[in-house]
Amino acid sequence: MISNNEFDEHGNPINKKKKDSKKTTFVKRCPECQSINLTVDDKRGEVICKSCGLVIEENSVDPGQEWREFGSDDQGKRRAGAPTSYSKHDMGTGTEVGSVSEIYNLGSSERRKFIRLRKWHNRSSTSIERNLKYALVELRRVSSLLNIPASIEEEAARIYRLAVTKGLVRGRSMESVIVGAIYIASRLFNLPRSLNEVTSKTNTNKRDVGKTYRFIARELNIKLLPSGPIDYIPKFANKLGFSADTQTQAVEILKIAQKSELTSGRGPTGLAAAALYVASLITGEKRTQREIADVVGVTEVTIRNRYKEMIERLDLDKLIEDAKKERENKKKVAVSPLEAN
Numbered sequence: 658m659i660s661n662n663e664f665d666e667h668g669n670p671i672n673k674k675k676k677d678s679k680k681t682t683f684v685k686r687c688p689e690c691q692s693i694n695l696t697v698d699d700k701r702g703e704v705i706c707k708s709c710g711l712v713i714e715e716n717s718v719d720p721g722q723e724w725r726e727f728g729s730d731d732q733g734k735r736r737a738g739a740p741t742s743y744s745k746h747d748m749g750t751g752t753e754v755g756s757v758s759e760i761y762n763l764g765s766s767e768r769r770k771f772i773r774l775r776k777w778h779n780r781s782s783t784s785i786e787r788n789l790k791y792a793l794v795e796l797r798r799v800s801s802l803l804n805i806p807a808s809i810e811e812e813a814a815r816i817y818r819l820a821v822t823k824g825l826v827r828g829r830s831m832e833s834v835i836v837g838a839i840y841i842a843s844r845l846f847n848l849p850r851s852l853n854e855v856t857s858k859t860n861t862n863k864r865d866v867g868k869t870y871r872f873i874a875r876e877l878n879i880k881l882l883p884s885g886p887i888d889y890i891p892k893f894a895n896k897l898g899f900s901a902d903t904q905t906q907a908v909e910i911l912k913i914a915q916k917s918e919l920t921s922g923r924g925p926t927g928l929a930a931a932a933l934y935v936a937s938l939i940t941g942e943k944r945t946q947r948e949i950a951d952v953v954g955v956t957e958v959t960i961r962n963r964y965k966e967m968i969e970r971l972d973l974d975k976l977i978e979d980a981k982k983e984r985e986n987k988k989k990v991a992v993s994p995l996e997a998n
Contacts, residue, residue, distance in 0.1 A: 685713070687711055688711070688713070689711045690708050690711075692707070692708035694706065743818055744796065744810055744811055744814040745793065746786060746789040746793050753778075754771060754774045785822065789821060792831055793814055795832070796814055797810065799835055800813065802859065803839065803858055805848075806848075809848060810839075810842075812846065813835075813842035814838075817834065819877055823876065825872070830865065832861050834869055836855060836861050836869075837870030837873055838870075840855050840866065841873065841881065843855075845879070849884065849889045849891075851889075851925075851954065852867060853954055854954060883925075884925055885911075885915075885925055886920060886928035886932065887908055887911050887912075888925070889926055890904055890911070890929055891904060893933060893952060893953055897933065897944055897949065897952055903937055903939075904936075906936035906939055907929070907932040907933045907935070907936035910967065910971070911928065913971055914928065917970060917971060919966060919967065919970055923963065924959070926954065926955055927953075927955050927959040927960065928963055929953065930949050930950065930953040931963030931964045932967070934964055935964060935967055935968075939980045941980070941984050946960045
């Protein structure tokens with residue numbers, strides 16, 4: 658018996674009813690005038706016939722996003738509100754039992770009731786929440802003092818929150834943990850901030866902060882790569898007023914020093930200071946060792962020692978002399994036309 662069924666490329670029979678149903682499309686028509694000239698009013702949630710004006714559907718659900726915010730200022734139509742943030746003790750999603758000004762505008766009985774509610778609402782918070790409430794305010798103050806970007810401040814707040822949750826703050830001062838979290842976040846984002854600079858600006862003990870940040874990084878499994886001297890070049894060069902040529906020259910010197918293994922076992926700030934000093938001699942933008950030492954935060958002896966090592970091991974004497982002769986020749990070329998006139 659021969660079947661009239663159709664088969665696909667794999668030999669399976671095709672259901673004609675299912676195949677035909679895919680081809681059919683449904684077009685909504687007006688039940689009054691059979692017109693397909695319909696329009697949708699998104700604000701009212703209605704489907705209206707343009708030909709006869711009949712409202713076909715009403716109170717339809719809008720599947721799109723709804724932006725509306727229920728705030729005191731009633732600005733805009735956002736519903737979502739502000740985004741969550743680690744730098745706020747309640748992640749920006751907490752509730753408050755009215756503001757102080759609103760409560761004192763009420764009557765005496767209502768005022769007493771809401772003051773009691775506000776008091777018990779504040780007392781119901783846990784010890785971790787109370788710690789975060791005071792610590793994150795201090796973290797924002799320290800971040801502002803160190804001129805830390807908002808993204809790094811957010812990461813520092815996240816690290817501090819993890820440390821508090823795991824009980825790593827116990828037995829340590831809040832200031833050292835906050836400064837340690839900011840230092841870790843700066844290292845993760847490759848922001849050049851030395852431990853000396855961070856502790857001196859925040860008036861904290863360098864030894865305490867050093868021990869705290871290492872302990873937190875170890876317990877939270879945060880891998881910190883050592884910061885290199887090249888990371889500090891743009892910051893120090895900007896403070897000293899060096900041009901882009903001097904910055905480029907300093908970076909090239911440090912790259913050669915890294916290949917020669919001259920940077921291992923030496924402080925990155927001292928190497929960056931010495932590289933900028935050598936680069937300034939090459940480009941002619943001279944700065945004294947004292948000026949560079951004051952900006953970088955190292956001693957003149959450190960710059961002098963790193964400078965001598967670079968000169969001896971990288972053979973930079975000839976490069977400095979050639980650059981000096983080239984500048985002198987350019988001056989002579991510039992002066993000769995003036996003398997001829």
